Amino acid sequence: MSKQPLVGIVMGSDNDYGIMVETAKALKELGIAFEMTVTSAHRTPERTGKYVREARERGLKVLVAGAGAAAHLAGVVASETTLPVIAVPIDATSLQGLDALLAMVQMPAGIPVATMAIGKAGARNAGIFAAQILAAGDEEMAGRLSAQRKKMAEGVEAKSRSLQERLAQDGFAD
Amino acid sequence: MSKQPLVGIVMGSDNDYGIMVETAKALKELGIAFEMTVTSAHRTPERTGKYVREARERGLKVLVAGAGAAAHLAGVVASETTLPVIAVPIDATSLQGLDALLAMVQMPAGIPVATMAIGKAGARNAGIFAAQILAAGDEEMAGRLSAQRKKMAEGVEAKSRSLQERLAQDGFAD
Amino acid sequence: MSKQPLVGIVMGSDNDYGIMVETAKALKELGIAFEMTVTSAHRTPERTGKYVREARERGLKVLVAGAGAAAHLAGVVASETTLPVIAVPIDATSLQGLDALLAMVQMPAGIPVATMAIGKAGARNAGIFAAQILAAGDEEMAGRLSAQRKKMAEGVEAKSRSLQERLAQDGFAD
Amino acid sequence: MSKQPLVGIVMGSDNDYGIMVETAKALKELGIAFEMTVTSAHRTPERTGKYVREARERGLKVLVAGAGAAAHLAGVVASETTLPVIAVPIDATSLQGLDALLAMVQMPAGIPVATMAIGKAGARNAGIFAAQILAAGDEEMAGRLSAQRKKMAEGVEAKSRSLQERLAQDGFAD
Amino acid sequence: MSKQPLVGIVMGSDNDYGIMVETAKALKELGIAFEMTVTSAHRTPERTGKYVREARERGLKVLVAGAGAAAHLAGVVASETTLPVIAVPIDATSLQGLDALLAMVQMPAGIPVATMAIGKAGARNAGIFAAQILAAGDEEMAGRLSAQRKKMAEGVEAKSRSLQERLAQDGFAD
Amino acid sequence: MSKQPLVGIVMGSDNDYGIMVETAKALKELGIAFEMTVTSAHRTPERTGKYVREARERGLKVLVAGAGAAAHLAGVVASETTLPVIAVPIDATSLQGLDALLAMVQMPAGIPVATMAIGKAGARNAGIFAAQILAAGDEEMAGRLSAQRKKMAEGVEAKSRSLQERLAQDGFAD
Amino acid sequence: MSKQPLVGIVMGSDNDYGIMVETAKALKELGIAFEMTVTSAHRTPERTGKYVREARERGLKVLVAGAGAAAHLAGVVASETTLPVIAVPIDATSLQGLDALLAMVQMPAGIPVATMAIGKAGARNAGIFAAQILAAGDEEMAGRLSAQRKKMAEGVEAKSRSLQERLAQDGFAD
Amino acid sequence: MSKQPLVGIVMGSDNDYGIMVETAKALKELGIAFEMTVTSAHRTPERTGKYVREARERGLKVLVAGAGAAAHLAGVVASETTLPVIAVPIDATSLQGLDALLAMVQMPAGIPVATMAIGKAGARNAGIFAAQILAAGDEEMAGRLSAQRKKMAEGVEAKSRSLQERLAQDGFAD
Numbered sequence A, B, C, D, E, F, G, H: 001m002s003k004q005p006l007v008g009i010v011m012g013s014d015n016d017y018g019i020m021v022e023t024a025k026a027l028k029e030l031g032i033a034f035e036m037t038v039t040s041a042h043r044t045p046e047r048t049g050k051y052v053r054e055a056r057e058r059g060l061k062v063l064v065a066g067a068g069a070a071a072h073l074a075g076v077v078a079s080e081t082t083l084p085v086i087a088v089p090i091d092a093t094s095l096q097g098l099d100a101l102l103a104m105v106q107m108p109a110g111i112p113v114a115t116m117a118i119g120k121a122g123a124r125n126a127g128i129f130a131a132q133i134l135a136a137g138d139e140e141m142a143g144r145l146s147a148q149r150k151k152m153a154e155g156v157e158a159k160s161r162s163l164q165e166r167l168a169q170d171g172f173a174d
Helices: A013-029 A045-055 A072-080 A098-105 A121-136 A139-169 B013-029 B045-055 B071-078 B099-103 B118-135 B140-171 C014-029 C045-055 C072-076 C097-105 C120-137 C139-169 D014-029 D045-055 D073-077 D098-105 D120-137 D139-169 E015-029 E045-055 E073-078 E098-105 E120-139 E139-169 F014-029 F045-055 F073-078 F097-107 F118-137 F139-169 G014-029 G043-053 G073-078 G100-106 G120-137 G139-167 H014-029 H045-055 H073-079 H099-106 H120-137 H139-169
Strands: A008-010 A036-039 A061-066 A083-089 B008-010 B034-038 B062-068 B085-090 C007-011 C035-037 C061-069 C083-091 D007-010 D035-037 D062-068 D085-090 E007-011 E034-039 E062-068 E085-090 F007-011 F035-040 F061-068 F087-090 G007-011 G034-039 G061-068 G085-090 H007-011 H034-038 H062-068 H085-090
Touching: A008 A013, A008 A045, A008 A072, A013 A036, A013 A061, A013 A121, A013 C139, A045 A072, A045 B045, A045 C139, A061 A072, A061 A098, A061 A121, A061 D007, A072 A083, A072 A098, A072 G073, A083 A098, A083 A121, A083 D073, A098 B099, A098 H099, A121 A139, A121 H120, A139 G014, A139 G034, A139 G043, B008 B013, B008 B045, B008 D085, B013 B034, B013 B062, B013 B085, B013 B118, B013 H139, B034 H139, B045 B071, B045 D120, B045 H139, B062 B071, B062 B099, B062 B118, B071 B085, B071 B099, B085 B099, B085 B118, B085 G120, B099 C097, B118 C120, B140 D014, B140 D035, B140 D045, C007 C014, C007 C045, C007 C072, C007 G139, C014 C035, C014 C061, C014 C083, C014 C120, C035 E139, C045 C072, C045 D045, C061 C072, C061 C097, C061 C120, C072 C097, C083 C097, C083 C120, C097 H120, C120 F073, C120 G100, C139 E073, D007 D045, D007 D073, D014 D062, D014 D085, D014 D120, D045 D073, D062 D098, D062 D120, D073 D085, D073 D098, D085 D098, D085 D120, D085 H045, D098 E098, D120 D139, D120 E120, D139 F014, D139 F035, D139 F045, E007 E015, E007 E045, E007 E073, E015 E034, E015 E062, E015 E085, E015 E120, E015 G139, E034 G139, E045 E073, E045 F045, E045 F097, E062 E073, E062 E098, E073 E085, E073 E098, E085 E098, E085 E120, E085 F061, E120 E139, E139 F045, E139 H045, E139 H099, F007 F014, F007 F045, F007 F073, F014 F035, F014 F061, F014 F087, F014 F118, F045 F073, F061 F073, F061 F097, F061 F118, F073 F097, F087 F118, F087 G073, F087 H007, F097 G100, F097 H062, F118 F139, F118 G120, F139 H014, F139 H034, F139 H045, G007 G014, G007 G043, G007 G073, G014 G034, G014 G061, G014 G085, G014 G120, G043 G073, G043 H045, G061 G100, G061 G120, G073 G085, G073 G100, G073 H034, G085 G100, G085 G120, G100 H099, G120 G139, H007 H045, H007 H073, H014 H034, H014 H062, H014 H085, H014 H120, H045 H073, H062 H073, H062 H099, H073 H085, H073 H099, H085 H120, H120 H139
Parallel strands: A008 A036, A008 A061, A061 A083, B008 B034, B008 B062, B062 B085, C007 C035, C007 C061, C061 C083, D007 D035, D007 D062, D062 D085, E007 E034, E007 E062, E062 E085, F007 F035, F007 F061, F061 F087, G007 G034, G007 G061, G061 G085, H007 H034, H007 H062, H062 H085
Antiparallel strands: none
C-alpha cells in the first residue's frame, strides 16, 4: 500500500466509524492508501471547508463522505471541490436512513454527489467505487478489481454448494 | 416599515421566489423590514458563508432559508451563525418536497433549524414566526400579531357564513 | 440560573420524559430557567388551553411541545398564543415518528410551529433554539451560544484525533 | 328530511367544501338532516371548542370533521366531546393527503377518531357511516342503508353489462 | 355487564390477540358485553361471511375487525353488513402496519370502515368508539364515557405532579 | 383465438377499464380467449364469490383482478379459488397506487396473489404472465411468447437506431 | 415426491435461506420436487444467465427468485426465460424490504414478474403459487391445494375455539 | 471534442431521452465525446451484456445508465464491468421515481453504482460526475470543471441582483 493517501474518508461523527470502516477495509483489500477524518458540515464548517479545499493539492483523488440524519456532509464537501465525492447515507435516526439517503442523493444540478446504498453495503461499495475511479488511469488497479470480482463469483458458487448440504440436513433431500 | 432589515431571506435559486415571496408578504403585513438574497449552499458556498457570518453585525435578527431537493441551505446557514434560522422546504422535485423536508428538519443535535411546512403555507409561517421571535422584546409587535390572529378568526367566521349561502345554492337548504 | 422560568416545556405524556429531558439539559447548560408540565391536547384540552393562555403573563417567552403519534399538542398550543412554539416530534408508534413529524410540521398558513428533528436530537435542539430566540435581546446569551459552538467544534477535533488511534488499533496504520 | 340536524359537519377551511359536500350529498340521499360549519382547530380554537361543547345539547348525534395538512381538527373536536367523531383527511398539500391521514388516524389511546379514506370517497363514506351509527336505534334508517347497498350492487351489474359493449366496440368480441 | 354481546370483535389470526385484547379491556371497563372470534377474510371467507350476515339478528350492534398485512378483514366484513365496522390495523409485517393501515382506511365510496390507529392505541380506541356509538341511544353509557374522560384528565394531572419529583431527582430543581 | 375463455379479468369498477384493457390487448396478441367482468369485493361480494367459485368449472385457468384504493378484490378472489390469481394495482387515489399495491401484495401466508406493477405496465404484464402459466402445458404458446420476446428485442434495437438520428438533429453529432 | 425438480428456487445470497426455506417447505408439503441455488444477479451474472437459459430444457416449470435490497434477481431471471417467474422480496436493509418490493414489482411492460409479500409469508406463498401454476394441467395437484385450503380453514376454527379459553383465563368470561 | 467516445450513455427506453439528453448536454459543454444507446436490462439482456463487456476495449472510461420503474439497468451494467457506472433514476411511474431510486441506489456490497438525483438534475450531474472521474488524470478537464463552477457562482450572483428588481416591481421596495 502506497504511503500517500489517495482517498479521503470524512464522517460527520465518530459514531459513524462502525459503518465507514467498511470503506477502509475495501480500500485496504485493494491496496489503496487512505486517510480518515471526523468533520461535521454543521459543527465544524470551517474545518470541513479547509480540509476539502486542500484535498487536491495534498494528493487526494477521491473523497468519501458518510453521514446520517439531514446528511449535508457530502453536499457541503462537493460544493468546495471538483474532485469526485462519494456519499454513504447512514441509518442514524428513527427514519432508518431514508432521511440521509434523500439528503444526499437529491443534489441539485451542477454539484454531483455519487450516492451509494444506506449503511455497510454502501460503505464497502464506496471503497470499491473509489478504486474504479482510480483504475481509469491505472491498469494494475483495473486488474485487481477484476480479480476481486472473480473471487466474489467463486464465493457465490461455494455458498451454493454449501446450501445443498444445508438442504439435506434440513430434510429436503429426496 | 423601518429601513433597517431585521430578517434576511435566502433562497437557493430564483425559482424559489414564487414560494418565498409569501415570507416577504407576511413580513410586510407586520411592518418588518427584510432583505432577500439568492445564494446556494452548493453553487456559492463562499457567498453563503460570508452573508451569514456578517448577518448579525449587519443588524439582522432572524434568517429564513428556502430550498428544495437535498435542501442543505438552512443547515449550512445555521452552521455559521447562532441567530435563529427558519427553514422552508420547497416542493421542487418528483418527491414533492419530502426530500427537502427531511433534509431540513432532521438536523443533528447542536445546530437547530426551525422547520416550517412545505411550500407556501410554510413560507408565510416563516414570516409570522420571525415576527414572533422579534415580539419577544417588542410589545408593539406582539400586539400586531394578536390583531392578525383576531382578523384570521373573523375571516373564518365570515367564510362559515358564506358557506351557508353556498349550501342553499347547491340545494341543501331544508 | 434565574428563578423565573422563561421556557415552558409541555409534553403529551410522561412517557415522553426520556426524550424531553434533553431540552431540559440543553437549557440548564445555557443557564435558562424552565418549567415542565404534562398536558395533553386530547385528554386535557382545558388544562392545555389554560396553561398556554396564561403563559405570556406568567413570564414565559418560548414554549416547547413534545408529542408522538397524531401529535397535535404543538399546534393546539400555538393556536392559543403568539409566543414562539417549538415542536419536538417523538417516535412513539410503529410509524417511527413520521406520523408525529407530519402532524407537527405541516401547519396551515397563519399558525406557525417551529419543528425540530424527531427524538433526542430534536429535543436538545429545541432547548438551543429557545436560547437563540432569547439571545435576540440578550448579548450574554448570544455569547454563551458562541462558546457552546466553539466547544462543539473542539469536540469534533478531539474525536478525529481519537479516530486515528482506533484506526491504528484496527490495523489500518500503514 | 327532519329539520333538526343530527350530524354536524365541520371543516377547517372553505376550500374543503368541494370534498365535504360529498358528506352532505350522502346524508341528503339517506334523509338525514345536517349542518355545516367552517371552524379551524388553529385559527379559531375558541369557536371550535364552543361549537363542539354545545353539540350534544343542540341535538347533534355525530360529528364529521374534514381537514388537510397537519389535520388536527378531528382530534381537537374529539377532545371536547364523547359524541362519535368521523374524520375525513383531505389532500391539500404536496404530500397528497398522507400528512392529513396520519395526523387524523394515529390518535392516542383514549380519544378515538374514526378515520375514512382520503378525499371524496372518504367524505361520502363519512355520511354513510354517520347513518350506520344512527341506524343502531332506527330500524327505518337500517332499511334505507340496505336499499342503498342493493342499488349499488345493481349499479355494478349494469356497468358490467355496459362493459361488454365497450369490449365489442374496442374489437375484443370474438 | 349484560350477557347479550353488543360488540363482535373479529381478528384474522390468533396472533392478533395481544393487540385486540385492548378492545376487550376497554369494553369491559365500560360494562359492554362482547364476543371475540378468529376468522380470516382469506382463509375462511365462508365462515367470515356467515358470521357477519348473522350479526345483526344475533343482536350485535357494532363490529370491530383487527388485521395486519394486506388487511382485508374489515372491508370484507363491511361488505356483508350495514352495521358500523371499526378497523384496527396491526403491525404484523416489516412495513410496520403501514400496509394494514392503507388496506383498511382507503375504502372505496359506498362501504365505510372506521379506521383507528395502528396497534394497541387503536385497539383500545375501537372499544371506546363502539361505546360512543352505543351511547347515541343510551344516556347511561354517555355518562360512563364522560366519567372515563374525567378520570383520564385527572391521570394526566397526577402524572404532571410526579414529573416535578422526577425533575428534582434528576437535578433540575433550581 | 379459441372461443372458450381461459382467462377471466375482473375489475372493481368500470373506471378501471382504461388500465385493464391492456391485459385484454396482451391476451389478444397472444391468441388467448378471455372474458371481462365488473365485480366489486365490497359492493357485490356475493356476485364476486359466485363468479370465482364457478370459474374453474366454466373452464377458466387464470384470473386477473385489477383494483385501486384499498384493493381487496384480488385477495377476495384468491380466497375462493385455487386457480392462480394475478393482481394489478391501479393508481386511483391521491396515494398514487401505493395503497393498492400494498393491499394486494402483502397477502398473508396461505393465499397467494401474484402482484404486477401499478397501472398499464402491470396490466399488460398480467396478460403475458397468464400466457406464461398457460404455456406450461402448451408448447405452441411457449413459442408465441418467445416470438414476442424476439420482437421486443428488435424494437429496442430499432429505437436505438432512431435515437442516433435524434442526437444528430439535436446537434450532438460530432 | 417426484425426483425431477419442477421448481427452481434461486436466491441472491445464502443469507436469504432462512426466508426461502419457506418456499421449500410449502413445495415439500404439496409433494413438488424442487432445487435450490445461490446465484446473484450482480456478482455472478453469467452463472445466473446460464442457469435460467437451461431451466426449461432441464424440465423446470416455474422459477422462484428471492432477493433483498436493490433486488434485481427476479427481473434478471425473467429477462432470460418465458417460464413464469415468482419474486419474493426480502427485508435485508434498513428500508425493511420496501426497496426489494419496489425493485421487484415495478417491472416494465413486456417482462412480468409475479411478486409475493415481503419475507416469510411471501416465500411460503411462492411455493403455493408455483403449485397453482402446475395444477393448471394436473388435477391431482388441484386436489391437494383444495385439501390444504380446507385444513387451513379448520385451523382457523380451532384457533377461534382456543381463543375462548384464553379469554376466560384473562378474566373476560361473563 | 475528441471523436473517440469516452462516456457511454445507455437508457432502457427511448422515452428516457428527454431526461438523458441532459447528460449529453453536460458532456458536450465540457468537451467530452460520448455515445448514446437504447438497451434494456429486461428486453435485451444479451445486447446489454455485449455492449458492456466490450465497453472497456472500445475505449469507454465511464458508463451512465438511466432507467425508470424497477430500474435494473445500472445494476445489470455494473455486474458486467469494473468501469465506473453512474445511475440516473427516472420518474416514469405513479411512484414518482422513488421505485427507480431505490432499485438503483440500494446495490449490494461488491457491485457499486453511483446514483444521482431523480430526473433532469441527476442526468446533468451524471455528465459532470463523469467529467470529474476523467479529470483524475486530466489537468485540463479539471480546469474546465473549475471554470464551470465559477460561472455557476456568477450566475447565482446575477440572479440575486435580478431578484432585487423583481422585489421592487412587486412592491417590496421600502
